[in-house]
Amino acid sequence: MNNRPNVLLIVVDQMRRDALGVNGSDDLHTPHLDQLAREGINFSRAYSACPSCIAARAALMTGLRPDRHGFTGYDSRVEWRYPTTLAGTLAAAGYHTQCVGKMHVEPARNLLGFHHVVLHDGFLHDKRQQYRDAIEYDDYLPDIRRHLGPDADIGDCGVGCNGYAVRPWPWDVRYHPTSWVTSRSIEFLKRRDPTRPFFLKVSYHRPHTPLDPPPEFLRLYDAxxxxxxxxxxxxxxxxxxxxxxxxxxxxxxFRDRARKAYHASVSHIDYELNRLFIALGDLRLWDNLLIVFVSDHGDLLYDHRLVRKALPFEGCAGIPLLLRLPPPLQDRSGRTDGRLAELCDIFPTICEVCGIPVPAGLDGHSLLDETFRRDSLHGEHCYGEWSNHWLTDGREKYCWFSQSGRELLFDLVGDPQERHDLSAARPERTAFWRNRLVQELAGRPEGYVEAGQLVNGRTPVPSLPWAGKGK
Structure with a gap:
């Protein structure tokens, strides 16, 4: 069992695919992640099928699609009781399992199969109102109060958890949530059970707002x-x-300052990850190690005059996904993989690398199986009047806004930035994808399909009746 690789799963929050330097621009400073991408496998067509925090994390931890894990939007009220989870599967196989950082589950202290969680979900209004004492839902805030005083709070920077105003982090960088997650992760590596392989999920809240990067990282983008x-x-x-x-x-x-602060937050994560990588090397844990780096979803970041997530466009549905494989699998490394990939694929991929049988009933597929190709990927999000469904094969993307019936069609090869809607200019392709979506949604409890046609105006729900349990 000790020959099994250790597993480091790095999850960042709200990082779009092209915020990684090798996927975007030479102006974006992510040197350590860029090197990881060059040495590993960089999936250039990875997506979050339901691009917001809770639904994305359910897919990651269960290996199920949104319609099967039940979260088709943002719903923080549903208790998670999944019988099969990634952490639980690895724990049952003999791994010492730990999460540091964001979980975003209900209840807040739900271990979801981990042996232990050191928790920081960011600023969540519902949790702050639900619990009387911060330690009931957060480990970060009680920790920094020991250093900054008993009245210190997450919102002391004065910028909102979903806003795009900017204020640099005013205290020592060690107390920033990004640095704190790294420090607690290194602490686990030093205190883990050395007789077992480990599964460590390092889960950063940034670059999700608030836009509060340490000033030295914001200065990287001044020029x-x-x-x-x-x-x-x-x-x-x-x-x-x-x-x-x-x-x-x-x-x-101020718009441009917000965009620079976002990228500065990514750069901060990049350097903190190198601090973690150095610790792994010092502890002689680097060689027999699987690293998975992924985001739960992206951020439109003013593209198409929009911000945040939950919409079908590349800025928020497209995510970075990197694999750094352990020996003897490293002969597959050093390349870009253009196959469609999604969050539910990570569970079976980790199982295969670790030599653990993949649990029955998962929707995801191991990314090590190079013969596997998706014909298309279905995404969705309950989002009020902008509730949407979308399909892509990596070459085209079709979007349907279920309340208004508005359709969009993009040529992702000729127009990767989705500047031009071709739904009217290419009616035969629009009809092709519309029919594919009819097949995808037939039988859904919301009633999106009737008599073989999409029905506009059906009431979408953020969680299906089986959400939190799996179908």
Whole structure:
């Protein structure tokens, strides 16, 4: 059993695929992750099928698609009682399992198969209102209060957890949530059970807002002129709303500062990961190690005049996914893989690398099976009037907004930034994908399909009756 590889699963929150330097621009400073991508496998067509925090993490931990794990939008009220989870499967196979950072499950202290969780989910209004004492739902806040005083709080920077105003981190970088997750992860590596292989999930809350990177990382982008946000010929029917707590500045100087702060937060994670990598080397744990790096979803970051997530576009549904394989599998490394991949594939992939039987009933497929090819991938999100379903084969993408019936069609080969809607110009392709979506949604309890046709205006729900349990 000791010959099994150790597993490091790194999950970042709200990082879009092209926020990684090797996937985006030379102006983005992610040197350590770029090197990891060059030495490993970089999946250039990885997606979050339901691109928001809870649904994405359910797919990651269960190996199920949204319609099967039950979260088809954001619903923090549902208790998670899945019989089969990634952490539980590895624990049963003899792994010492630990999560540090974000879980975003219900209840907050649900272990979900881990032996132990050192928890920080960020600023969650529902948890702060539900629990009287911070230690009931968070380990970060009680920890920093020992250093910064008993009245210190997560929101002391003065920027909202879903807003795009910027303020650099005002305290020592050691107390930033990103640095804290790294420190607690290194602590686990030093205190783990050395007689067993380990599974460590390192789960960073950033670059999810608040935009509060340490000032030294924000300064990295002072002299950088980022490309203008993507403009499109279809974006008028959608809009981004802010509120007093979470504004979305639209003036170009403040918009650009928000975009730079986002990338500065990614750069901070990149350097913290190298701190973790150094510790792994010092502890002689680097060689027999599987590393998976992934995001739960992206952020539109002013592309198409939109921010945040939950929509079908590449900026928020497209995610980075890197595999760094242990020996003797490293002969597969050093390449880019253009197959469609999604979050539910990570569970069976880790099992195969570790020599653990893949549990029956998973929707995901091992990414080590190079013969596997998806014909298409279905995504969705309950999002009020902008609730949506989408299909892609990596070459085209079809989107249907279920309340209005609005359709979009993109040529991802000729127009990878989704600037031009081709649904009217290519009616035969639009009809092809519409029929594919009819097949995908037939039998769904929301009633999206009737008499072989998509039905507009059906009430979407963020969690199906079996959410939290699996179908």
């Amino acid at each position: 950088i002129e980022l490309p203008e946000p993507i403009e499109s010929d279809w974006s008028g029917f959608l809009s981004t709303a802010g509120n007093v707590e979470n504004p979305v500045p639209s003036q170009p100087p």
